[in-house]
Amino acid sequence: MQQPEVLTDHDVASSTKSVMKKLPEVTLAFWVMKVAATTLGETAGDLFSQTLKLGYFLTTIALFLIFVVTLVVQLRSSRYNPFFYWTVILSTSMAGTTMSDFMNRDASSKYLSVGATSLGWGPQGLGLGYPSGAAILLSILVVIFAVWRLSGMTFQIRDIVTFRGEALFWSAILVSNTLGTSMGDFLSDSSGLGYAGGALLVTGALLVLVALMKVPVVPNVLLFWIAFVLTRPLGATAGDFLTKPAAKGGLDLGTAGSSAVLLAVLLGLMAYAHVQERAATTA
Structure with missing residues (x-):
């Protein structure tokens, strides 16, 4: 008579994680998609707020609501779905772009097209400036990580397989993408490095x-979160390089x-990641 299979606690935990996995493995493909999503977040955020002239205020509200909708879909999913996950990453990148712009910029001619006196309805921006905005966002991110640490949940x-853990994760993602936007805009607009110089500086930091x-x-978890923040300014400077006029050092692709x-x-x-995930699940 065949003996019943004995499952250890480790086997049960591993089985639970394989069923409940909600987030992707961190591979080279992960970082390629992260840079692509953050670059698109920069260009799409600017498309709504500047090209379509909705302004930072209205665009921030609209994109934040989109983020909430995509996050609900991700949280309600029972396992990792590349389309759900990367849609939330994209929505945090778009919302982070306009949130950063609203915090740091104002209605001065520096941020408006020639002859324009306003951009969209509502407040034109808080005008905090990139250093102050980045300091505020960094402080918020530190608080999130402190709460995360005190909760005893893994980094x-x-x-990460629990609702509370995933909620903390996405809170950190939203703030880190907004912080990364402020850093990227500072490097490309205010530091004197320009778009190419800013991108090279961030690339060098990532290589380190x-x-x-x-x-x-050096904990790999710490390196992951630093890299996650730094890939956002890389996407921001790449997005500005693609869209800004040639007179400002961009390619003027719109x-x-x-x-x-x-x-x-x-x-x-996303489609490639979905095929890979299905292949790994059925293997």
Whole structure:
């Protein structure tokens, strides 16, 4: 007579994670999609607020509501779905773009087209400036991580399987993408480095993080979150480089055209990730 299979606690935990996995594995493909999503978030956010002249205030409200809708879909999903996950990443990138612009910019001619005196309905921006805005966002992000730490839940995204853990994760994602936008705009607009210089600086910092992965005393979780923040200014400077006029150092491809191309690329990557996930599930 065949003996019944004995399951250890480790087997049960592993089985639960395989069924309940809500977030992707962090691979090279993950980072490629992250940069694509954040670059699209920059161009799409600017498309609504500047090209369509809805303004930072109205666009921020609209994109934040879109973020809430996509987040609800992700939270209600019983397992990892690349389309759900990356749609939330994209919505946080778009909302983060206009949230950062609303915090840091104002109605001065520096941020408006020639002859324009306002941009959309409502407040034109708080005018805090990039350093102050970044300091506020960094403080909020530190508070989120402190609450996360005190909750006792893991920072390893592959092990996040609870509603509360995922809610903390997405809160950190939204704030980190907004912070990254402020950093990217500061590098490209105010630092004197320009779009290419800002992108090169962030790329160099990311390469340093890759090297630090080989240093045992540096936690990979810490490196992940630093990289997550830094890939946002990389996407922001890349988006500005694609859309801004040639006189400002950009390629002048426009927000609509650049967003359409980037959306096609991101959808292709999502489809590829979905096929890979299904293959891994059925293997």
